[in-house]
Amino acid sequence: MRKELGKWLMDIAKYLVTAVLLSSIITDMGNSWILYLSVSFSVVVTLSVGLWLVRDKKKGSELWVQLL
Structure with missing residues (x-):
């Protein structure tokens, strides 16, 4: 449900x-x-909230471990 809302x-x-x-191309x-x-x-705002909802918590924590 969260991923669908994020998408x-x-x-x-x-x-x-x-x-x-x-609209900027069509009209002056x-x-x-x-x-x-x-x-x-x-x-x-919408892009950041959408990306926050779509993120995979498991992969995010693995990424931090790899960076350290």
């Missing part, structure tokens, strides 16, 4: 980036820095 959140981040890129958005800032923040 879903990563898809949302991908769709946000795609929507902003397509001018100086809409607030839109880019809010979408960037939303992408960072």
Whole structure:
């Protein structure tokens, strides 16, 4: 269940980036820095939460042991 929700959140981040890129290509958005800032923040939040939910705790702990 957690992995599916994480994948879903990563898809949302991908769709946000795609929507902003397509809309900026199709229309002249001018100086809409607030839109880019809010979408960037939303992408960072959804992507980080999605990656956090998808991570494998077992592999993560093995990675730290390998680094030490």
